[in-house]
Amino acid sequence: MPDIAIIGGGAAGAALFGALLSRDASDTVHWVAGNAPCTGRGVAYSTPHDHHLLNVRAGGMGLYLDADESFVEYGARHRPGSKPTDFLPRRLFGEYIESQLDQRLRDAKQRNRRFDIVTATASAIKAVGDRYEIALDDGGTVTAERIVLALGALPPRPLRTVSKRALVSSAYVLDPWSLIARPSHPRRLIVIGTGLTAVDTLISASIRWPDVELVAVSRHGLPPFVHPALPVDPFSQQAELNARLLACDGPALVLAEIRRTFREHPHVDWRSVIDGMRPINARLWQLFTPRQRRQFLRHARWLWESARHRVAPQSAEIIQQLRDEGRLQIHAARVLGVDGDGPLDVTVQSRENQLVTTLQSDIVVQATGLDTAVAFAEHPLVSGLLRDGLASADPLQLGVLAEPDGHLINTAGEMQPGLHAIGSLLRGNLWECTAMPEIRIAADALATRLNPPRAEHDDLLELLESG
Ligand SMILES: Cc1cc2nc3c(=O)[nH]c(=O)nc-3n(C[C@H](O)[C@H](O)[C@H](O)COP(=O)(O)OP(=O)(O)OC[C@H]3O[C@@H](n4cnc5c(N)ncnc54)[C@H](O)[C@@H]3O)c2cc1C
Incomplete structure (x- = not known):
């Protein structure tokens, strides 16, 4: 089976690496995890300060879909008295990521699952036949047939108004x-x-x-x-509302429908309505035309971000x-x-x-938020991919063009064989793909696509060939 390389040592890279290691396969999984001292924590979970809190309750956080140990259990062991509804320090989640990774590494070694963690930064990707060569900043290279970019947010660009x-x-x-x-x-x-x-x-x-x-x-x-101190009950008519929202033609009608719901149900906590949209947000975004997406970004984004990311x-x-x-x-x-x-x-x-x-x-x-404008970023790896035509920028500068499953689209408008992304680079296609609840689902789905479960007849074939 062809080798896989994950580039990016944050939580998305960690979630995918762990998900791939748990699947039996004959390939090697290379993780190009950068030079940060704590692999897997990335920007959000490297903070040493306890006053930097998660903005998702402990019960909603996790690294793998099939968790070795849930974050709630981990929290209870390391912060006695903590509850699933608490907003715990991000530092604690960083420690949890490391413990989850350790467990997967130990297990993978026992099963002779092949992997390799590279503590270097990837500076370029070159297509060589049906493989890719990844150049590293320490002079080394990694070769793989399939690559997943898990680069997180790009380095922030200064505002144009700054001299x-x-x-x-x-x-x-x-x-x-x-x-x-x-x-x-x-x-x-x-x-x-x-x-x-x-x-x-x-x-x-x-x-x-x-x-x-x-x-x-x-x-x-x-x-x-602000999040309420305790979770609010789900909105009893969310399924009907979501169906109506999916039938709306553009963001103005979506917002009007949400406003109407708030007016008609004054006793329902608005936050449960917004949270109940989580399963359809990507679909809603995909249904918007480019003009409607632009409208949303110009007129509604600021309010949506404040209400959604509390x-x-x-x-x-x-x-x-x-x-x-x-x-x-x-x-x-x-x-x-x-x-x-x-x-x-x-x-x-x-x-x-x-x-x-x-x-x-x-x-x-x-502190103006996530920058995913790949065409303007000072990021040699991404700039090189665009220059060589292996990837193309989202027209609204929300990352790279990709299929919903993360498969990159090259400048010829075709799927670039073996090149994928996960996390914030996919905002153009998925809009909401930057928090752990979405990332771990995406990591699991991508791991299954990259290493599909072996069909029974493959096993039988192998037995026949070996016998
Ligand atoms: C301050 C903050 C708080 C947050 N709080 C929460 C929260 O409470 N709950 C939640 O669910 N989400 C939260 N998020 C969202 C968060 O982005 C995700 O949860 C998750 O951490 C994203 O991980 P990532 O791996 O995609 O990105 P990152 O954490 O940005 O990691 C990407 C890594 O890739 C590395 N990299 C980039 N280029 C290269 C290269 N060429 N070679 C090698 N490595 C490279 C980067 O240096 C970085 O370490 C928060 C985000 C921030 C910024």
């Missing part, structure tokens, strides 16, 4: 997760963005620098909505407390420019009254 001078100054922070390692003590810190990453950044900064003045700016100034109640309480104490201000405003070499001048235009003001800040952190 070169500001960018090269150490006062502009493009990677929010590097903020806490800074030695300086800012008087004011501005975060551009008000989503989940901004929330984590603000909480971390408030703990590290108790007297810092915090400001968060985004076009709508809307922080994520924050844990504990994090929301801290943010509210910071606002009540006057330590945090949130502005609905457009960032017109960031300039200077520290402190930086941040010029914003208020959404409410169009007034333009300039705020000075010792540190400005860009």
Whole structure:
């Protein structure tokens, strides 16, 4: 059976690697896992801070569909008293990933299942006959017939309104997760963005620098909505609603149908309605025309993201407390420019009254969310794939063009043999494919497609041939 290589050492790569190892096959699974110290944790679960919480309840988190041990059990062992409904620290989920991987590796070794973990970054992929050669940054190569890209989010690009001078100054922070390692003590810190990453950044900064003045700016100034402390009952008419939503022609009608449901069922918690759409979100997105997708991105995305990707109640309480104490201000405003070499001048235009003001800040952190604009990314591997025609960019810059099962489409418009992706690179096709509940389903399905269960007649054939 032809070899497989997974590129990317985050949770999606770990989920697929573990799923492949659990299936008996004669191929070798190579995992090009990057240079990060903790393989499998990726960006989300590498944080050492306990105040960075999961935004999914423990009961909804997991690495494999056929888990060796559920995250709830793991949580109960390592955090006595924790419950399936809790929002546990992301660090704990990172440890869980490592323990799950360890178990699969031990089991695979016992079964003589062949695998190989490569601690290097892939810099290029070259098609050579019916194989691919993966060039590594340490000078090595990995050869495989089938490759899965599990690259997560691409390196963030600076906003166009940030001057070169500001960018090269150490006062502009493009990677929010590097903020806490800074030695300086800012008087004011501005975060551009008000989503989940901004929330984590603000909480971390408030703990590290108790007297810092915090400001968060985004076009709508809307922080994520909050999960209820306990799960809400499912909406009893969700199946009928989902059927009606799938019959809507475009996002405007979808939103109108959701609004009508909220009006007609005022006692139903809106969050159960939004959560109940999870099984149809990818299908809804696929039914939109390119024009309708663009409409959704321009007019509804900000509201959808806040309502769908909610924050844990504990994090929301801290943010509210910071606002009540006057330590945090949130502005609905457009960032017109960031300039200077520290402190930086941040010029914003208020959404409410169009007034333009300039705020000075010792540190400005860009937390504007997931970047999947492959055509503009500074990512040698992805740029090379586009240049060589092995992959093509989604027209809305939501990752790469692919079939719903992750099979990449090349520049000739055909499925590129053996090349697949999982996770956020597939947003153009699936829209919601970036969180663990979706990723582990996708990993299991992809593992089955790459290593289909052996049919009985294959076994019989092998016996006949060997006998
Ligand atoms: C702050 C934050 C909090 C989140 N919280 C939750 C949550 O509570 N629950 C939830 O379900 N989801 C959450 N998510 C979503 C999260 O993205 C997924 O759960 C999951 O971690 C995605 O994993 P990934 O492997 O696709 O991406 P990543 O974690 O980004 O991992 C991809 C890895 O691939 C590596 N890589 C890139 N290029 C190469 C290359 N050329 N060679 C080798 N390696 C390469 C990257 O360095 C990275 O380590 C959160 C995301 C973030 C950013």
